[in-house]
Amino acid sequence: MNTLIRTELLKLRTIRSPWLLLAASPLLVVAGTSGLVISGNKALDATAQSQALAHVGLASLFTLVFGILAVAGEYRHQTITDTYLSTPARGPVIGAKLLVYAVFGALAGVLSSLVGLGVAAAWWAGKGASFTWADSAMWTTIGGGIAWNAAFAAIGVGVGALIRSLVGAIAVALAWVALVEGIVGQLIGDLARWLPFNAGQALGAAAEPMMTRDLLPRWGGGTVLVAYTLVFAILAVGTSMRRDVS
């Protein structure tokens, strides 16, 4: 397993696209935080702090696509053949990817949190408001957001392993978030709370969420998201072991 993890790290280190994708996360947090301040219709209080840092969780859209690259990217560039020739035991290969990508998803969350905190503190100082570093709601939002980033990276690995077409997997994932959870979610009412993106939102939500929709409590969102992550991980390993590679 150690060898497989080091191999995945080397794969990541020797290409640029995953890093460009992860670099988009802090940019999203900077843009979201700045937008919140510039729109100017909110008092820069503790609630606004956690709302600014709630953008950390939203960056999980990027870690989702990052995770999709793990397996679907290998099919796209046909490196999967060499990967399985090196390691015929496919379960551990997918397991190593799940682990490595989830860790990098979390690290991307940590990075965007640090950048977000810096930018928010600077805005607050610039506007003459005091930034409450000790605000526990803000730190809970950040922690939830980082966990959401990690979970969506792992779910992305699963989506990529199931769909295998890179373009198809990204299209399905984004359409799911935008259309299924956004539009169909309104039709099914309360049940929408149990869908993965909404569960993630519950986990990484601010003290007073900007979305008006009902979300699960934070612990509930976290539990549901862990369940989705496990289901996708099991599906990813299961299907990868059985399928022909041609």
Add this chain to the structure above:
Amino acid sequence: MSDGITVDGLTKRYGAVTAVDRLTFEVEPGVVTGFLGPNGAGKTTTLRMLLGLVTPTAGHALIGGRRYAELSEPRRAVGAVLEATGFHPGRRGRDHLRILARAAGIPFSRVEEVLEQVGLTDAADRRAGGYSLGMRQRLGLASALLGDPRVLVLDEPANGLDPAGMAELRELLLGLAAEGRTVLMSSHVLSEVAQTVDRVIIVAGGTLRYAGTLAELTNAKTETLEAAFLRLTSNPDTDPATGATTASTRG
């Protein structure tokens, strides 16, 4: 036998389509064996089953008496280049080989050796997306040689090589076989095959049409390989029963 390839009753069906039908043959060490057949004959599917990438519907394909998945150090036992093997366009050639080396527990110094062996050292720091077809073939060959394997399985290795590259490839494969290794290569370039291989396996419509020496096939050169190949494969024989008969009499 310990280094040979044994294919026995190998069958792959996709729904109603039988891509490979009860294929049985052996590939011996010490010589280069050509694996020939028209497009869609089932060559690639056979090689993928041999390498554990595709699960056979029936039968088995063994390397040194074991399934690929059972080999303890597959890259050190078998070197393979398949047609649909690719490289990440943004990754440097050297890094591609280092990834394979790391996965197989092979030292990075060996990467430099195989780069030198296939003449790719100067291009090793370039991203594979900028490689010509010939350079991609060399990189694929380098990855097959990485583990210094006793068995080589090469799918169309001559594709895209210039005449000098082909001559180098021929010399390399003959040298590897002379060292007692097992070399199985598929190719459409029959004139090249005729100069390189000692033994030939011909498949068409998923069934075996010939397995034996090149000399026997061409009746000691009274018939060209091309003529023999066309004679054995042009027959639109997709009836599995007939194919099996052909296989047992020829094989």
